[in-house]
Amino acid sequence: MIKSLSGRFLLLTIIFVMLAEVLIFVPSIARFREDYLLARLERAQIASLATLENDMISVETEEELLRNAGIYNVVLRRDQVRRLALSTTIPSPIHETFDLRGPSAWVLIGDALHRFVDPEPRVIRIIGNPVNDAGTLIEVTLGTASLRDAMVSYGLNILRLSLLISVVTAGLLFVAVQWGLVRPINNFVSAMKDYQSAPEDARKVIKPTASITELREAEEALATLEEQLTHLLKQKDRLAQLGGAVSKISHDLRNILTSAQLFTDRIEMSEDPTVARLAPKLVNSITRAVNLCEATLAFGRAEEAAPSLNRFALADVVGDVIASEQLAVGDFALDLVDDTPAGMMIRADAEQLYRVVGNLVRNARQAIVATGKPAQIMICADETPNEWTIRIKDTGPGLPPKAQENLFKAFEGNARKGGTGLGLIISLELIRGHGGDLSLEASGPEGTCFLIQLPKSDLTLAAAAE
Incomplete structure (x- = not known):
């Protein structure tokens, strides 16, 4: 199947659709990571509101707030004052800091791909702007394990969807190509084989019927070529028949002219002035005719003697x-x-x-x-x-x-x-x-x-x- 036109078209369709999905996936995964981190910043800001009203909250409440937000600590900057709103034990040193205040698309894509391929759990710091103008800056620290798990889950969903789209699209295109292109080409090839079986038969000449412009032009060109070839084959047959007829006629004509030569020998002895003047020309004409007949019989083909x-x-x-x-x-x-x-x-x-x-x-x-x-x-x-x-x-x-x-x-x-x-x-x-x-x-x-x-x-x- 891979050697057929429709099979190759199906394979190429799947490859190109998957390539298009990859081009869609890369910015999508970057966008997913950004939304995930911004959601953690928003949750951290909500969790820190309790400390703004009451600084004396229990350790258990603080840990619960941080756990629900999926972070380790929260730092707020309000009124030019930087304040640690919520905090708990960080399992490892901070590996890297990311600023979400207006990063470029290429930076987001690069950070997302790096996180997607790095399976090692890390602790990272995220900096962003608080929502609803609730301060000038917010910082949180969080682990990358849950972030990467969410990104992998999102990527697998994208992959499944891409495969489904590829298969459906390729199937529809396969049917369309099979009906609109492969079938006319098969008809074209069948017409060529049909003509090949009997090129002398003018009824075998292809009749252009394709609706595709390029294929229609090919059919018209082939029809012209087949008509010319059929015409030439008929000429060849006529020449062959003519050659056979000429050989037969030349054989009998040579015998007749040989007899005529014998009579002209007698005419040359006539004393009539007119006969004496015309006799040599008659002899020459008959001699040429005899030589021509003999040459035709000797060679029996289209080529002339040297x-x-x-x-x-x-x-x-x-x-x-x-x-x-x-x-x-x-x-x-x-x-x-x-x-x-x-x-x-x-x-x-x-x-x-x-x-x-x-x-x-x-x-x-x-x-x-x-x-x-x-x-x-x-x-x-x-x-x-x-x-x-x-x-x-x-x-x-x-x-x-x-x-x-x-x-x-x-x-x-x-x-x-x-x-x-x-x-x-x-x-x-x-x-x-x-x-x-x-x-x-x-x-x-x-x-x-x-x-x-x-x-x-x-x-x-x-x-x-x-």
Whole structure:
């Protein structure tokens, strides 16, 4: 029980209540001692009144008066005269004198604690003011045994009362904490365990119900986290299913494309000028498709193969991309512009770069065709001592805000209905495999621009491979 929240709260409550009672007890015992001594002074003053009228009282009467007052002698000062009113034998020398005429609270507390812990019987002198102005001073001597006994009895009563208050208070707080705090926390933990059993089930997501502000905030934060996790798990399942489907499709598509390769070999022997001009591009496209299918079947996972670096003219790859896209454009008023330097040589994997540029141009073309308005797509390039840069710019409608926020997230970064957003993810992975980067440079009503950065340093490529 001590390890539970309610058990520890119960223990701490008892400790704190007892501590509060100690803080109350110390001044209380000091006040009790002061009242006890003042009562002895008052009794002594009453007992001494008999001597003021008749100095000749018997010894037996005097002893009885002193015994009833609980003192050994009484000294009164009246009219500047100090007079021993009552007296009997003192069993031991006076140990200490206490003046009750306006002492400070700290003095009273210190004297009370000293008397409370000292069990040795003593004889003490008490000085105070007579009541009702019956003189200027009164002194009495008395033993401390009865005083300490009374203080101990008072302290035990305080202790019993403190224990009772502690137990009752702790019990009430225990019930209150159990009902108002522990139970909501247990419900919170139960909801977490319930979700843990089936995180893919959206019905298991916690529903905030706590009335405590802090716990309510924790439930809302957990609900958001669980919703995001469930969403990611569903995406993971979709990607796994998609991967399996792609592998199956790639297997059959590779066989179909292999047959198509055999037909293109015959087409290349045609003497028709148009066929002779288009045949090499057709062969290249089919070869790329076959290689892609084989790579998908060979790896069977999300990671792309490491790039095979060779030096080649960028214009050749860009030209193939534009030629392929022009066939898809047809009669639509879309201008594809190749603005890459004719003699610019870069070092990269030509097939992977073709896929990246092709994905970006294809996305731009699909977005523009969906608007039905004429536009332009331009591919331009530049180089610095450290890197090559390629920009794919268009004058289309721009990316929606949601697509920009989730640009490189599967099934979320798609800019058109029915898209998956996988093209950008694949392109980013391919470029990073080169040690470079792919980013959205600008997007708005005036168009969109993607930036490809390829490093010239082999060190960057080695770091990307690791």
